[in-house]
Amino acid sequence: MAEDARRLLTQRLETDPDSVERDLFKLVLTIIELVRQLMEAQALRRVEEGDLTDDQVEALGLGLSRLEEAMEDLKSRYDLTTEDLNIDLGPLGTLLSEP
């Protein structure tokens, strides 16, 4: 019974023919943003662990910096803020709520 508590709040994304396109787009952007932030957090961890070469660090930083720009661009094109993307993703979603 207690285990079911965790399953409880699967978020339902209710959509309809008029809004399905935008809703799905928001969902996809949210997942991309989630992956991007996870990548960044992991990269920082690896950098701090100190086992990367200078070239690797530079390449990681450059790639992530471009990703961030691309994300800002996508968000502004569809007039979405980080808050808009913040659909409920449970514990994983806490990454999206950080500044």
Add this chain to the structure above:
Amino acid sequence: MTESQPEHGRYLFAFARGLDPARLAGVLGLRGAPLEVVEHRDLQAVVCSVDLEEFGEDRLKEHLEDMEWLEEVARTHHDVVYAVSEVGAVAPMRLVTICSDDASVRGRVETLHTQLSEALSRVEGRREWSVKVYATRPAQPETVDAGRPASGAAYLQRKREQAAQRRSTGDQHLREADEIHQTLARSVVATRVLQPQDPRLTGRADTMILNGAYLVPTGETDGFRAVVSRLAELNPTLEIELNGPWPPYSFATLE
């Protein structure tokens, strides 16, 4: 009406001691079923009959995923536990515990007798208060106003600094929360620190840094309020939220 039919079970709300069932008159159980008190030794179990069509294992799993159903049952459960707590010491049961019949209810009381007796003594004349503390989330650092980073390494360096800033703010919050909790702990008989609640469940954008439950003797309620009030004065940048009084869920609910 002590034996239930096979399609019915006994939903267990809570346990009590020295409870006069007449004091629960007018309080309904689930789906309008009357509350009943099952006696065993010096303890009592507060129950009602439920339809196993709805509360039996098969349908239960589905229902537990249905927020509307869950809310209805949880609130009725709380209303009953609250009513019992107004009359005397109560050891609440967790949500949806069903026994097949009264013999089974008595069997459970027998098995849990020692723990129940201790739990009831622990909360006799005491009530639970919730104190939550919120910190304003720091303003989002602008991602692009610093301009394009000079290099990949510079970008990562900026990100590291932002992460360090977040960590340091986090540490500060932990210290503040701990200080507040320790002050409260000194003025109550028992405490329990709960997980901070997910912002998406509370609907609040700010960060919950403390979610504490405090057991306060009824006669000391005003004193407790004064301590919380004083803490609010000492911490003007934090929001302190006091909630209660509630039945002693965090102090007498058996696993």
Add this chain to the structure above:
Amino acid sequence: MSEIQSSVGGQLSVRDASQISLVDLLDRLLGTGVVLAGDVLISLAGVDLVQIRLHALITTVRADMPVPRNLQGGGTDG
């Protein structure tokens, strides 16, 4: 019934006499408390269609984690 007080700028005041919130209730009445499962169920026109299990979909890789077999270089089953 129960009260709820909160402080703004250091002053504790009664906000409203309110019932216990569902989150608080479920935190206490359920064994493990309440968390969001990290899944999204997509529903179109009231019909549930697709569920995305994010925990299964996305995990981070640690340097000390063994690399899954199919990602290792070389081998005859490439």
